[in-house]
Amino acid sequence: MSNYAEMLISKVIDQNDVTALARYGVEESHLATEGERKALRFIKKYSAENGGSTPSPEVLAANVEDFTYLPQIEDSYEYLAKQIKGHSAKLGVKQLLENGFVDKFSKIADGNILIDDLISELKGIKMNTNTSSKIGTSLKTDTTTFLDEYKRRKSGESFKIWKSKFATINNEVGGYLSGNMYSWYGRSGRGKSVFTMEEALEAATQGARVLVWAMEMSRFEWMARAYSSLSARQGIIDANIEGVNYDVGFENRALLTGKLSEEFESGFEVFLLSLNESLKGEIILRAADDVDFHKRDVAQLESDIHQTKADVVVVDPIYLMDFEANTARVAGGDVANTSKKIRRMAGLTDTVIHVITQAEEVRDDTDEEGNRELRAPKRAEIKKTKAVLEDAANTFGIDTLDGQGLIEIGKSRNSSSEGAQVEVLYMPNYGLVRELETGQAAASQFDF
Known part of the structure; x- marks a missing residue:
């Protein structure tokens, strides 16, 4: 897979925008390698100690060896975060089926309980890898959404x-x-x-x-x-x-x-x-x-x-x-x-x-x-x-x-x-x- 995590972290450094990590909910648990996780930890620590600024590529390289800086990334944060979380979800499902689920399969006799547990685990993976960056509803800009819902309610369709x-x-x-x-x-x-x-x-x-x-x-x-x-x-x-x-x-x-x-x-x-x-x-x-x-x-x-x-x-x-x-x-x-x-x-x-x-x-x-x-x-x-x-x-x-x-x-x-x-x-x-x-x-x- 293309290294989307290195792309996103490099873009954060180029744009001096550590808040992008929080906006798109990218966390260590979503990253595939220890080098990527070390880079993320270092950037957050550096930002907290330096007024919110991100380190330069040179400083990052000096402190994190197993990370490759990629300059001039043009792709959007949203796209990169979606790719990272999509891959994280895939790895989560693989790990669940190969490890935890196999263990439960040998211990639990009731298949319906197994299915319920599997659904619950999969829901947890999906929630953890959600890619939405929009929070809530704007009373100023989401008026069309309200009118659409009003019309559906008027016709008895939506509630x-x-x-x-x-x-x-x-x-x-x-x-x-x-x-x-x-x-x-x-x-x-x-x-x-x-x-x-x-x-x-x-x-x-x-x-x-x-x-x-x-x-x-x-x-x-x-x-x-x-x-x-x-x-x-x-x-x-x-x-x-x-x-x-x-x-x-x-x-x-x-x-x-x-x-x-x-x-x-x-x-x-x-x-x-x-x-x-x-x-x-x-x-x-x-x-x-x-x-x-x-x-x-x-x-x-x-x-x-x-x-x-x-x-x-x-x-x-x-x-x-x-x-x-x-x-x-x-x-x-x-x-x-x-x-x-x-x-x-x-x-x-x-x-x-x-x-x-x-x-x-x-x-x-x-x-x-x-x-x-x-x-x-x-x-x-x-x-x-x-x-x-x-x-x-x-x-x-x-x-x-x-x-x-x-x-x-x-x-x-x-x-x-x-x-x-x-x-x-x-x-x-x-x-x-x-x-x-x-x-x-x-x-x-x-x-x-």
Whole structure:
């Protein structure tokens, strides 16, 4: 190969421009020979001790024997750096395949783990040999880029807004914008999984491909709840509950226990056959009892998103994931790092990611007689880690009690809707989880 490293270093000396090394990210690890690395070290040391100036060719030759100075290099820094890093990447791949990968191949039996490790290593090589010299976006000179993106958004090409099932959330925060992470939190057993399932199904009815990581629930249980909800949206069954008539879906408990009546069994089979036409999008479920769902880290989540081409993702709950390393050595640092990577992934994959976590148990949600009151937790009560609050575009605290539900917006990055509440009719056994109307209509829902 032509000695591009000697060309670039010689050009740096000729132009007295040591900053070019930093601008184009050329480091010792990119250079093939010890002579080139010695020359780079000497130039940096000389520059630091001499007000930023580079040494003359003669001084360099006197201090570094194994380096050939090449005068009057006309090629651009960008071109030379690209050639250096391209060759460095090639050597990195060669070394990986001949040394590290061979060793892993003999020790690791699972080929999928080998592939994941190889992809991770190759990504590291690619990042280390990136040749881009441009950092960030200029508000002055990149206006055309902004206008192009604006037009793509106007036509619905470059991003999506997936509407919530709950009108108040759409009115207050504008729905769920692709590229963002949204956090849901509530005390144990209050319906976090149900609310996020409803949002997942709502997105699917709009045409989204939805990936669900249900790490607390079996496949059959999650599917039963989903089928109950989807059938309720069609108002398949007319039921009288506590003296009030509702259009409901197939009863969840009857589906779970295999106790639908013969008439409802026939209707349920017809309903399932109709889903291909009635459900515009798709739901891909990975559940707690899936035998192939043993790896649950951020890398696997990213892989699943790409493989399923997901638009919307539900992580239920984040604290059952395989956490990232706690590099900061602080309490909660592992889940905090996981949250940060999920937030970054939402942007890189252009997806909406709903993340579930818990809220602290409290004692102030009862009246003077000890009866529990409906109260959504505040954002200060988020358990496990505050990172899921900080990383989210919006947070939603939830609570449920005796057929009623409450969603409270705890944080809103893009609006002033913090504290806004959604009153919900909450009867998930019948597939009924929907926002109550205001005024007299809402009051009559519980007029038993």
